[in-house]
Amino acid sequence: MTSELNIGGNSYGPNAVGRGARATQHHVAIGTPADDPLTGALARLRSLVAEHRDRIPEAARVERDIDAVEEEAAGPDPDPDRLRDALRRIGLRVAAAAPVVSAVNDVRELIERLLP
Template sequence: MTQQPPQHSEIHITGGQFSGPFAAGYQAQAIQHVAGDVNVNPMVQTELARLAALIAEHRPRLPEAARVERDHAEVAGELALPPAERDRDRIDAALDRIVKRSAAVAAIVASVEKVRQLLHI
């Protein structure tokens, strides 16, 4: 037997302050992303590998393919550093350049956006 959602679910907060993750409603989930270690999510490496494969697959369509590959290597290199040594601005700038140089290939742009989401940039 499956669980049915409640007919009426309400929450009232009055006075004071509230901070932190909060979810309300049937089967709601609250997720908190903590800044700091940009490689916390193991899916980052998977998406970077997918991005590299897309760059290789669409290389003939990329006028600046070598620079796109270099930008990808820069992102991967920064993420290989210990968390305290990583330069988030450098990662962000390299991802911007990949998008700019690969704008004609939607799959590459989408993959870069996925990397950004995973890194919370």
């Protein structure tokens, strides 16, 4: 019996293969208020963009989109389309840096939970 994992396209998050395999993913937002995980996720994303800036050709635009997400999400009536569009652009621009893609997905997941 062999354990093989073959993923076509993109795979984000943990993957496990084989008998008894478990895949878990833990995210820790450092220095973030416990009641605002989005702030922590955005801070982590900013930090990873800075760390992998040499692999992100449009890093300045990514940072502007992160600012836009933060501003829109903090507003009284967040626009779901504006948030999703900014996160889509960020995801496309950071595709060459896997750790950053993971952080984008964390933010996307939190945003989707906040939206109606």
